[in-house]
Amino acid sequence: MTPDILLLCLASQLCLVTGQLLLKHAMTQTNLTPIPWWRVARQFSIGIAILSGWFFLWGGLLQRKDLSYIYPFEGMGPALMLLGAWLFLKEKLTLQCCIGIGLISAGIALVSAS
């Protein structure tokens, strides 16, 4: 894997995780009463904008590599998401979830290395 492809993979994952964290934060607030629409709309819009960045980076990667080769790099997502959800959304982590996500990442690493 060349450095530019690796950089693109990392950048796309960062966009994906940041965008999803913002979407989750926005959608969780729709469970409140009254719903803080302005805050929800702002976080939702920023999340969509960042996910759009991910979309175009991903499109660039797809043009250069086989889908089955680069798709596993999306698998960094669960581990990064676990970290992001714990740090920013204060979601509780469990031992089983950490083991499961470890397995997912290991499987993805194996797929990537093959």
Added chain:
Amino acid sequence: MSTNCNNTDEGKTPPAASAGGRPRLHPYLQIIVAAFCVTAAELLFKRGAMATANDPAPLGIIGLSVLGSVWTWFGIVPYIASFIFWLNVLRRVPLHIAFSIMSITQVLVPLGVWWFGSEHISPCRWVGVLIVLAGIFVVARPAMKAEEQL
């Protein structure tokens, strides 16, 4: 760190019916439906990307030229469907659990490309796919079991 996965934001997932009594898909089922939509979208995007691989890229490394293929636009439709399901899931399921279960696409995409015969998948890659499946099972099972007990 607790020892089970039943840790939704509010302690439990809201019931699978709206205030008006209209039945809704179970959030975990919605994740699976969203995963199938993403798989369809990825396969279509790949087709669109291949169709435009030799087109001049307006912004260099950014893949804007993929929008020049009709397959990319077809791929956007299941992506939008997946996104709608996903937003509903985000209201009910913790992000790290939902996103981990969504990793089922790591299995569905290789299956898809293998099924349509466009790419070769090595045995080692298949083993990785099985490990990913095992990981998803470990993450999802306790959460779903807790849901059933509610």
